[in-house]
Amino acid sequence: MAIKKMNSLIPSCSSPEDLKRVLQTLGSSWGDVVDDLERLEVVPLKGAMTNEVYQINWPTLNGQDALHRKVLVRIYGDGVDLFFNRDDEIKTFECMSHHGYGPKLLGRFSDGRLEEFIHARTLSAGDLRITETSDFIAAKLREFHKLDMPGPKNVLLWERLRTWVKEAKKLCSPKEIDEFRLEEMEDEINLLEERLTRDDQAIGFCHNDLQYGNVMIDEETNAITIIDYEYSSFNPIAYDIANHFCEMAANYHSDTPHVLDYTLYPGEEERRRFISTYLGSTDATSEEEVERLMTDAERYTLANHIFWGLWGIISGHVNKIEFDYKEYARQRFEQYWLRKQLLLD
Numbered sequence: 001m002a003i004k005k006m007n008s009l010i011p012s013c014s015s016p017e018d019l020k021r022v023l024q025t026l027g028s029s030w031g032d033v034v035d036d037l038e039r040l041e042v043v044p045l046k047g048a049m050t051n052e053v054y055q056i057n058w059p060t061l062n063g064q065d066a067l068h069r070k071v072l073v074r075i076y077g078d079g080v081d082l083f084f085n086r087d088d089e090i091k092t093f094e095c096m097s098h099h100g101y102g103p104k105l106l107g108r109f110s111d112g113r114l115e116e117f118i119h120a121r122t123l124s125a126g127d128l129r130i131t132e133t134s135d136f137i138a139a140k141l142r143e144f145h146k147l148d149m150p151g152p153k154n155v156l157l158w159e160r161l162r163t164w165v166k167e168a169k170k171l172c173s174p175k176e177i178d179e180f181r182l183e184e185m186e187d188e189i190n191l192l193e194e195r196l197t198r199d200d201q202a203i204g205f206c207h208n209d210l211q212y213g214n215v216m217i218d219e220e221t222n223a224i225t226i227i228d229y230e231y232s233s234f235n236p237i238a239y240d241i242a243n244h245f246c247e248m249a250a251n252y253h254s255d256t257p258h259v260l261d262y263t264l265y266p267g268e269e270e271r272r273r274f275i276s277t278y279l280g281s282t283d284a285t286s287e288e289e290v291e292r293l294m295t296d297a298e299r300y301t302l303a304n305h306i307f308w309g310l311w312g313i314i315s316g317h318v319n320k321i322e323f324d325y326k327e328y329a330r331q332r333f334e335q336y337w338l339r340k341q342l343l344l345d
Contacts, residue, residue, distance in 0.1 A: 018109035019073070023056075026071070026107055026114060033058045033069055041068070046253055049315070049323050050230060051077045055117065070117035071106060077319045082167050083311065084230050092229045095149060102227050118225055120216040125251040128212050131273070132222075137215060138274050139281035140224040141244070145204030145237050146282070155203060156233035157303060158193045162186060164310040171317040180313060180333055185306065188336075192303050195344055196236075201296070206240035207232050208307075211247040238296035239303060241278070245271060246304050258324035260331045271297070299343050305336035 020037060027033050041057040052075040057068040076086070090113070096102045103116035127133050165185045169177060177183060207214070208231040216225040249260040266274070275293050279285035312329030319325065 019112070022107035022109045022114060027058070030069060032060050032062075034061060042073075049077075049252065049321060049325075050083070050319070051075060051112075052321065072103065072115040072117050073112060074115060075112040077315075077321055082314055082318065083164075089230050089232075092149065092232055096147075096229060099147070101144075101147075102225060102229070118216055118227070120218040120223070120225055123212040123215045123217060124253070125212050125248075127217075128248050129270075133217065134270075134274055135277045136217070136222055136224045137210075137244075138277040140226060141207075141210070141240070142278050142281045144207060144226055145202075145240065147205045149205045149234075153203065153234045155197075155235055157235045157239060157307075158189060160233075161189045161303070161306060161310065164307075164314060165189065168310050168313045171314060176313070180309070180329065181337075182313075185310075188340075189306065191344075192306070196296075196299055196303065202237045203234055204237045204240070205232065206235040206237065206243075208235065208240060208243060210240060210244040211250060211252070213252060236296070236300065238293060239300040241275065241293070241297040242300035243304050245274075245297065246301055246308075258328040258331075260328070260335075262335060268294075302336055302340060302343055305332045305339075309333040309336065 023037055023040075024035075027035060027037075039059055041059075043055040043057065045053040045055055054073045054075075056071045056073055058071060059068055090105070090108070093102070094105055097104045103118050106114040106116060108114075123133070128137070165182065168180075168185075169182050172180070172182065207226055207229065209228065210226070214226060214228045216227060217223070218225075245266050248266055249262045249264050251257065251261075271294055272290060275297065276285065276290050279289055279293065309329045309332035312325045312332060315321075315323075316325030316329065
């Protein structure tokens, strides 16, 4: 991975002076790093599709080049305010940090922030298929869902989907509206809400974007850290589990990161093991509970396909990150129409 100097980060940032000011303030508070920002090494981190993310290696004053402090710089992608409220996301980030989850917030500038660098490894696509790692993720996700976060605890999913449909239709040409069947989409969302909502359904604080790049593991302790809470909200837990299963079709670090391979979607045995581990990590569980959550998660893959299909359409119009958002959206909607009749009958 290429290591560049600090000035390579500036073109990505619309407020370089803000970023430098925050870095200088952070460096002063540490007191053991060089004060020459041009000596900072910048490593672009691949796989992020909403923001640009960089690791900064900051040389210390002891004169040994091998010793650095590390920090993460996140530069917000264009148009992300269409997807979530950035102030709400920061509140979530700070609350998670306060409760000992994820990295600490080190500083903010006008179009990004600095985060604590976590000394753990980000998972790869293949890691999700390792039984032991998958079990660790299942247990951590159960813990995540039980977090008592501040604010209203109502389901956000359906309102968010309806808002995104309207945004997508504003941005799309008539040809694109026809191609993605956007005129039909509000009726499809209404149908899913009616068919999938149940009074006895477990609601929890959901991550809503549990792809492998948002999961880190400490290889000494096997501790799992779930990061990046932009899309987090209260939702049915089955929706979040469905999201994780759908993400197993993706490899965002391949030569074609937008291409999804649904032959990699986990089979029944793999899904059953994950859900059994998830439920059994905190409570005694029955086969009936496992079966019910398995069924719910399968049905909620439909809502996931619409969610990320709409995300892809909107991102393709507003985000400049190199990623074929439109083709990604097409694949998600294709899966929705392929699976709808089977899963809703």
